[in-house]
Amino acid sequence: MRKDSKIYVAGHRGLVGSAILRKLKSEGYTNLQYKTSKELDLRDKNQVDRFFQEEKPEYVFLAAAKVGGIVANNEYPADFIRDNLLIQTNVIDASYRNNVEKLLFLGSTCIYPKMAPQPLKEEYLLTGELEPTNEPYAIAKIAGIKMCESYNRQYGTKYISAMPTNLYGENDNFDLKTSHVLPALLRKFHEAKDSKAPFVEMWGTGTPKREFLYSDDLADACLFLMNNYGGNEIVNIGVGEDIKIGELGEKIKAVVGYDGEIRFDTTKPDGTPRKLVDVTTINSLGWKATTSLEEGLQKAYRWFLENEIIKK
Numbered sequence: 606m607r608k609d610s611k612i613y614v615a616g617h618r619g620l621v622g623s624a625i626l627r628k629l630k631s632e633g634y635t636n637l638q639y640k641t642s643k644e645l646d647l648r649d650k651n652q653v654d655r656f657f658q659e660e661k662p663e664y665v666f667l668a669a670a671k672v673g674g675i676v677a678n679n680e681y682p683a684d685f686i687r688d689n690l691l692i693q694t695n696v697i698d699a700s701y702r703n704n705v706e707k708l709l710f711l712g713s714t715c716i717y718p719k720m721a722p723q724p725l726k727e728e729y730l731l732t733g734e735l736e737p738t739n740e741p742y743a744i745a746k747i748a749g750i751k752m753c754e755s756y757n758r759q760y761g762t763k764y765i766s767a768m769p770t771n772l773y774g775e776n777d778n779f780d781l782k783t784s785h786v787l788p789a790l791l792r793k794f795h796e797a798k799d800s801k802a803p804f805v806e807m808w809g810t811g812t813p814k815r816e817f818l819y820s821d822d823l824a825d826a827c828l829f830l831m832n833n834y835g836g837n838e839i840v841n842i843g844v845g846e847d848i849k850i851g852e853l854g855e856k857i858k859a860v861v862g863y864d865g866e867i868r869f870d871t872t873k874p875d876g877t878p879r880k881l882v883d884v885t886t887i888n889s890l891g892w893k894a895t896t897s898l899e900e901g902l903q904k905a906y907r908w909f910l911e912n913e914i915i916k917k
């Protein structure tokens with residue numbers, strides 16, 4: 606990308622899109638395009654076509670999606686498969702028809718089979734059954750990967766599919782019904798501390814393991830891939846280390862400074878037992894995550910205190 610290339614960040618108000626936008630600005634990219642979902646509903650092909658015809662972006666970061674935690678995915682499977690298929694199909698196809706130079710599509714590690722060997726290598730895609738709580742979302746993401754690969758093969762486009770592990774950071778979703786575990790716990794422990802509640806309830810058994818990548822590191826990886834990667838294979842993005850959900854709870858409890866008890870609501874699903882990504886590919890290309898979980902948790906909690914609390 607040149608510093609004056611026309612770059613469209615789809616989903617610029619979300620966790621990932623806002624981190625990509627911050628990174629582009631801090632690196633001196635000046636010709637940036639973005640629209641809220643109210644201004645441009647990416648599920649609507651006509652709106653998407655009009656936008657691409659008028660604006661003619663040269664590079665596209667596709668970080669707009671219907672996203673949610675384990676329970677939201679489980680309760681609204683139709684919304685997750687429909688919205689994601691529509692958004693990504695409209696944006697990828699409009700990019701092709703309007704000669705976008707390069708596009709980066711964001712998938713997720715839930716595309717890998719539930720019982721795949723760990724760490725998850727890129728080649729494990731489509732080698733087994735998916736985790737049922739997010740299968741419709743994962744199928745949409747797999748369709749996005751295959752669409753990028755197929756357009757590259759048939760039309761010679763340069764579309765990259767990146768598979769990030771679980772993410773957290775600024776502009777995360779802190780709504781307890783729809784959020785992922787890390788922002789949910791920051792909020793739950795903070796509110797319990799505030800109200801002097803005797804315990805905090807976490808979902809599931811606390812035994813599944815997850816890997817967490819800070820959103821600014823992910824944005825750095827996305828720019829790195831856009832500028833340095835031209836292959837047709839998917840690329841994992843992660844830190845290469847995971848932690849039990851129960852231990853994550855203990856860490857967040859300490860960061861927030863809450864001294865009550867942790868209880869587990871085992872009527873809620875655990876989801877996939879483990880999804881640690883193999884980061885050999887991106888490391889060998891020359892990229893590595895730099896933010897430790899401890900540092901990232903401090904940053905995310907500070908951001909929550911300075912921004913989310915005000916909304917209440």
Ligand SMILES: NC(=O)C1=CN([C@@H]2O[C@H](COP(=O)(O)OP(=O)(O)OC[C@H]3O[C@@H](n4cnc5c(N)ncnc54)[C@H](OP(=O)(O)O)[C@@H]3O)[C@@H](O)[C@H]2O)C=CC1
Pocket residue numbers: 615616617618619620621622640641642643645646647648667668669670671672692711712713714769770771772773776777778785
């Ligand atoms: N969060 C995570 O842990 C992970 C996320 N990912 C992937 O990263 C990408 C971004 O996720 P994340 O930033 O967490 O998600 P967020 O929910 O934080 O943000 C999603 C963004 O998408 C936009 N969007 C949603 N629907 C539409 C629509 N119909 N038209 C236009 N824009 C729309 C929203 O725009 P607006 O604000 O204007 O409504 C929002 O800013 C997704 O592809 C997700 O699958 C992958 C792995 C883990």
Ligand SMILES: C[C@H]1O[C@H](OP(=O)(O)OP(=O)(O)OC[C@H]2O[C@@H](n3cnc4c(=O)[nH]c(N)nc43)[C@H](O)[C@@H]2O)[C@@H](O)[C@@H](O)C1=O
Pocket residue numbers: 672673674675676678713714715738739742770771772783784785786787789790806807808809810813815850873874875876877
């Ligand atoms: C990124 C990824 O995100 C989703 O998958 P997930 O990793 O299973 O999502 P999660 O963050 O919501 O949960 C992780 C673990 O944590 C436990 N857990 C404890 N207490 C809370 C809690 O309070 N909230 C939530 N959400 N989970 C909790 C929860 O029971 C589970 O065992 C996919 O649907 C899919 O969208 C996807 O790609």
